[in-house]
Amino acid sequence: MVCPVCLGLPGALPVPNKKAVEWTIKIGKALNCKINPSSKFDRKHYFYPDLPKGYQISQYDEPVAVNGYLEVNGKKHGITRVHLEEDTGKLTHEGKDSLVDFNRSGVPLVEIVTEPDFQSSEEVKAFLEELHAIVKYLDVSDANLEEGSMRLEPNISVRAEGEKKLPDYKVEVKNINSFRYVKKAVDFEIKRQSGLLSKGTKPVQETRGYDENKGITVSQRTKEEAQDYRYFPEPDIPPMNFTQTYIQAVAVPELPSQKVEKYQKEYGVRENEAFLLTREQETAVFFEKVLLMINDKNKSQKLANVIVNKKIKIGGTAEEFIKKFEETSKEKETDTQALESAIVTTLNAHKQEVDSYKAGKENVIMFFVGQVMKEMKGNADPQTVKTELEKKLKKK
Amino acid sequence: MKILGNSYLELLELMKTKQISTKELHEYFLKRVKKFNKDLNAFITPPEDVVTEGDMPVAVKDNFNTTGLRTSASSKVLDDYISPYDATVVKNLKTSGSYVFGKTNMDAWAHGSSTETSDYGPTKNPWDTSRAPGGSSGGSAASVAAYLAPAAIGSETAGSIRQPAAWCGTVGLKPTYGRVSRYGVVAMGSSFDCPGPITLTVEDSAYILSKIAGKDEYDATTSTKSVPDYIRALKSPKKYKIGIPQSYFDTADKEVVEKINEAVKVLEKLGHSVKKIKLIDPKYAISVYTILQRAEVSSNLSRYDGIRYGNDRSNFGEEAKRRIMLGTYTLSHGYYDAYYKKAQRARALVIDDFEKAFKEVDLILAPTAPNTALKLGEFEKYPFFGELMDILNEPAAVAGIPAITVPVGKSKENLPFGMQVMGKQFDEESILDLSHQFERETEFFGITKELLKKYPD
Incomplete structure (x- = not known):
């Protein structure tokens, strides 16, 4: 049976999960955030069949962590906030029926919000992959995309080249379960929105779903006005205060x-x-x-x-691995004699090319490397072959 | 053996000494319920015919989840709802030898102060069945006053235990917020809700509190403070410095003020010192309380969206709808700062006000309600009926401090009065002690026994 708390049954009360709070701090620290010394939960109200209480316990103005960054490929991406909330139920649609699975409702969920500083789908993908690796290193989630334990929701808007201000609309894309699809979805949106803008139409602010079979996004919910979530402090959970000692004790690997x-x-x-x-x-x-x-x-x-x-x-074990590793190293060492004779054979067979090398056409070296590799039947490291060839040619 | 009018602890003693069995006791009260409930409508789910577990019967307000017995909070929205789990209070009662003796009527969702917003008809005041018993725990108060149960559990957001207890001439205790778990109580105003006992004597109140209080891992707002032995506190009476806030007396009827002044004289005679103190006028607590409570109500009732529990939202009564609308409005974008946030700040002032007062005095004494029980139907004349009736209960509820009401006699119209004693956070011992001393001195002027002449075996 799903527990009364997860189902939001009459009289059921939430109790915060200490470990989840600690792990949120851990994520915040890994993302170079400031950990708020005091943090609280709020109720976010909206109606949806997968939300049994009519509100989601989330964090509004005092999230656990704020103002961080994550550097990927030399670019620092701003982390606006890291907060803890409860997951909702899961809706599945079968024919005319919609089914609600409440097993995951009430389970702690961390939301990481970035600054709008991504300029391409490549940046988005690389960032998310790095974030995914970090979350797994922190051992706070299996971060399985297929199972939804990590969900990716890019927000995309397009502006004219040279324009500095952010566009006054954004489109959020949901239902994406791989990094490859995130890239595809972002690319699709950039193309779709650019197309609209070039015709003078402003794209609608909305939530769209990604259809991986067709490789397109489809409108799900239009946010004509900013939805009023009627946030107010969750009276069932007292505010949290973290001491510096406690925050420092949360270890990040x-x-x-x-x-x-x-x-x-x-x-x-x-x-x-x-x-x-x-x-x-x-x-x-x-x-x-x-x-x-x-x-x-x-x-x-x-x-x-x-x-x-x-x-x-x-x-296997490290010992077994090292044994095999040393064996392969040895094999390569005995190969040096074979390499020596292969080089001699090659150079003798191509006297003309040796002359042009010596005359200054140094890129002929790649031709020799190819020939030696052929002679060695591929059993040589091209870099070593090149070095040895150069030594021989200099001597000659 | 004469059972009529015996307190819960007296009955427990009779049971321990094998002078009475659970079966006999159960049948005794069951007979009384069958005889008087059709007039009083104190129970909306009457006790079961046979006891299957526990020794001592306790009537429970219908907003406490009870496995096997319907929990409707007196709303048709939950008309046929049976909870798969017991509220912590119910669980604690069961593990300490009590059992649920029926579910008592209440204002639907605990919205009201007369039990008239119940979707199952109003409960009648046992003193005068043309009058309301108060509310929202009206069924619990009436069942104890008319001795249909030896004790009952009620819940208070602001006045819902104290006001009906006063109107019915019983003892009602609202513990400190966080002293008793709210887990499994259909939520009304989550930052105010407090379960507590309604009993015939202060000793019963102390006993039941000791059974239901304490830290609950299912309620994050319960305190880790250990639960003292409340009964022992009654055995070593102390002298107190009692504060009298004039502003509370200004609001009350002349007759009520006179009775409380007489009670104060009794306490002075017992050696307690009395001092006039200044507290923020309770009328400000009405605004603070109303705004915060409506906001929480609108949020707490959003789970009854018609998808679950079988009955759609057309089953909500007028009062619930009004509260949902007002609460939704005050939480809306652009209004939050002007209402909710401002009310939170004012709430902090009320808390400070009490803290300051408790530096001067140990306890604060005031009338429980500004008037005696009103006629049925009166509530419809006032859009904020509950708030007006509970004006003297709201400050303590807003501050989360404990308070107890005890009978101090009756009016010319033969209706009981209540006097409340408020204490510091988690100092239930002192309010119980003082009201117990008052009870021993006055025996509550014999009003319990007098009422029971109307409800003979």
């Missing part, structure tokens, strides 16, 4: 972006691999563990390559 920087600066891993290694905390932790055990920073890039390219699966 090393975040993916910090790891990317560390991998590059301290371990000498290239940016691309550092980024890929840190998308899942599990992978990053495994990488760090193995690197610590090998205790050889010269092997960090190679280790990163092996993990990122899944040359060795990371399912």
